[in-house]
Amino acid sequence: MADETRVAFRGGGYAPRRVAWASAATLIGLIALWQALASLGWVSTAFASSPVAIARALGQLGASGELWGHVSASLRRLAIGWVIGTASGLVVGVALGLYTLARSPGMAVVSALFPIPKIALVPLFIIWFGIGEGSKIVTLAFGVFFPTVINTLAGVDGVPRGLIRMAQSFNLRPWSILTKIVLPGALPAILSGFRITTSTAIILLVAAEMIGADRGIGAFVLQAGNLYDTDNLLAGIVVLSAIGLCVSWVLGRLERAWLRWR
Amino acid sequence: MSVSAGGAQRGVGQGGVGQGGVGLCVTGLHHAFGDLPVLDGLDFSVAPGEVTVIVGPSGCGKSTLLGILGGLVQPSRGKVTLQGTPAADCLNPLTFVFQDFALVPWRSVAGNVSLVLEDTPLSRKDRQTRVADMLALAGLSAFADAWPRQLSGGMRQRVGIARALAVRPAVLLMDEPLSALDAQTRGLLLEEFVGLIARTGATTVYVTHNLSEATRLGQQILVMGRRPGRVRAVLRIDTPLAARRADDPALQAVERSLWDLLRADAAEADRELSHGG
Ligand SMILES: Nc1ncnc2c1ncn2[C@@H]1O[C@H](COP(=O)(O)OP(=O)(O)OP(=O)(O)O)[C@@H](O)[C@H]1O
Ligand SMILES: [Mg+2]
Numbered sequence A: 001m002a003d004e005t006r007v008a009f010r011g012g013g014y015a016p017r018r019v020a021w022a023s024a025a026t027l028i029g030l031i032a033l034w035q036a037l038a039s040l041g042w043v044s045t046a047f048a049s050s051p052v053a054i055a056r057a058l059g060q061l062g063a064s065g066e067l068w069g070h071v072s073a074s075l076r077r078l079a080i081g082w083v084i085g086t087a088s089g090l091v092v093g094v095a096l097g098l099y100t101l102a103r104s105p106g107m108a109v110v111s112a113l114f115p116i117p118k119i120a121l122v123p124l125f126i127i128w129f130g131i132g133e134g135s136k137i138v139t140l141a142f143g144v145f146f147p148t149v150i151n152t153l154a155g156v157d158g159v160p161r162g163l164i165r166m167a168q169s170f171n172l173r174p175w176s177i178l179t180k181i182v183l184p185g186a187l188p189a190i191l192s193g194f195r196i197t198t199s200t201a202i203i204l205l206v207a208a209e210m211i212g213a214d215r216g217i218g219a220f221v222l223q224a225g226n227l228y229d230t231d232n233l234l235a236g237i238v239v240l241s242a243i244g245l246c247v248s249w250v251l252g253r254l255e256r257a258w259l260r261w262r
Numbered sequence B: 001m002s003v004s005a006g007g008a009q010r011g012v013g014q015g016g017v018g019q020g021g022v023g024l025c026v027t028g029l030h031h032a033f034g035d036l037p038v039l040d041g042l043d044f045s046v047a048p049g050e051v052t053v054i055v056g057p058s059g060c061g062k063s064t065l066l067g068i069l070g071g072l073v074q075p076s077r078g079k080v081t082l083q084g085t086p087a088a089d090c091l092n093p094l095t096f097v098f099q100d101f102a103l104v105p106w107r108s109v110a111g112n113v114s115l116v117l118e119d120t121p122l123s124r125k126d127r128q129t130r131v132a133d134m135l136a137l138a139g140l141s142a143f144a145d146a147w148p149r150q151l152s153g154g155m156r157q158r159v160g161i162a163r164a165l166a167v168r169p170a171v172l173l174m175d176e177p178l179s180a181l182d183a184q185t186r187g188l189l190l191e192e193f194v195g196l197i198a199r200t201g202a203t204t205v206y207v208t209h210n211l212s213e214a215t216r217l218g219q220q221i222l223v224m225g226r227r228p229g230r231v232r233a234v235l236r237i238d239t240p241l242a243a244r245r246a247d248d249p250a251l252q253a254v255e256r257s258l259w260d261l262l263r264a265d266a267a268e269a270d271r272e273l274s275h276g277g
Helices: A020-039 A051-064 A066-098 A100-113 A118-129 A133-158 A161-169 A174-211 A217-226 A230-258 B062-069 B109-115 B124-137 B153-166 B183-200 B211-217 B249-274
Strands: B003-005 B023-033 B036-046 B051-055 B077-083 B094-097 B171-175 B203-207 B220-224 B231-237
Touching: A020 A051, A051 A066, A051 A230, A066 A100, A066 A133, A066 A174, A066 A217, A066 A230, A100 A133, A118 A133, A118 A174, A133 A174, A161 A174, A161 B094, A174 A217, A174 A230, A217 A230, B023 B062, B023 B203, B036 B062, B036 B077, B036 B231, B051 B062, B051 B211, B062 B171, B062 B203, B094 B153, B109 B124, B109 B153, B124 B153, B153 B183, B183 B211, B203 B211, B211 B249, B220 B249, B231 B249
Parallel strands: B051 B203, B051 B220, B094 B171, B171 B203
Antiparallel strands: B003 B231, B023 B036, B023 B077, B220 B231
16 A cells, blocks of 8 residues: 555644643742832832832731731621621522522512622612721622522522432422532532622722721722822732632632532 | 233232332323323323333323322322332332432432431431442442442442332332443343342332333333323233243244334324424
């Protein structure tokens, strides 16, 4: 057989891999570049600060205890608001997912209120709940509630009918069906909802703290901005992004622990 | 041995442990999904300790019928009655084995079997023993802690069987339990079913498309017609399950007559379609 052609490989690509060191190196490289540009005077430190100055500001804030005061106020609001919004959203979402009686009325209300930009409601909540903690926590809870309802409902709807029928065919009690079939089945959707609601919560937290607060990272960032203090301003932003990273790390852990079966 | 066609009759049971078990009686059963009539007047009975096989063309309402037998579908008209009293240790008289296994993916193999015992009066210790016994019976002891996704199709259905037998059912309702499996696994599992059915003596209703499964297992074979389904014929095979051989000419004859009954229906459906019915 003289007439032969080698079969060329054509199945490559489309399968990007994760390379851990490349992620770290990129971030470190960007920070180093920023520092270099600032040190060389190519960017103005008055406008853009520099990594070293931000680190110094963070150190001072930490040492004076001011940082902790703002962070603890923010974390408290974040935790309370998120937990309230999540708990009520889960209850409502499961109810809409399971009961005809709840579904249509509930969906009507959720669809009507969901598109409202929650920040627009802050002034109203201030009138209703006062300028203190109440209005901030309610804003957060409100913002967290709707995506939680929608994700939980989608999760419950996605639980295979066959599993519920199986459970019924073995006479499992309604409570067992809820806790052993419906909720675990909806858990992946609920957890991916948590990713959305935690970041929504941080956004709303900062916005609410900028509207009326003297403590909290949002308030701190705003004050620093008013004083053209970019070192402290960016230090506040670094803290916010650290909070976001921590939350996302915790969620990743939860997913790994609770969704091992996948 | 005798192979007879005719109306449903009480035959001799297979002689399992659960002798004097539970039968089913179906009277005047009709069902429609909205405007779609699916079952159109079924009357038959399932004798205690026997295997009743249901065959019929696709979409004729076999799964619907099985769902009604097991209380998962509410019939439009007619009723199903349990005849006899389940044994004292029976935890769920009417128990399903599902075509798609219906295993809970977030529970281990042992957890899936345990699940159906958790709402019963069984103590925790008895439950654990029962789970271990059932897994051993199904040859799954080594996989107790595996996730369902880690199992082959055949092993998944073994879990389905272990789970069903764990509640000591009076009647096993099996809807094409082998049709999601490859041919070799099907053959192996079918023989295991024969053993388990004989051993537990559970009355069995078995839906299948596969005519050799029908003649391997069926003591009474109900042939359903096209939708809306009725019982078109009832065949009996009195050869004990343990004595059946694939090359038995009598069994092959039953298989052929089943095929003749079904082929007629398929052809009819085809004609109807080509006339725009
Ligand atoms: N929940 C439902 N709602 C509406 N129609 C349904 C429903 N379940 C089944 N049907 C219809 O009822 C008819 C009978 O369905 P069924 O599943 O009982 O048939 P089957 O004999 O089991 O078919 P197959 O051999 O394909 O499994 C089909 O036409 C099907 O489309
Ligand atoms: Mg079916």
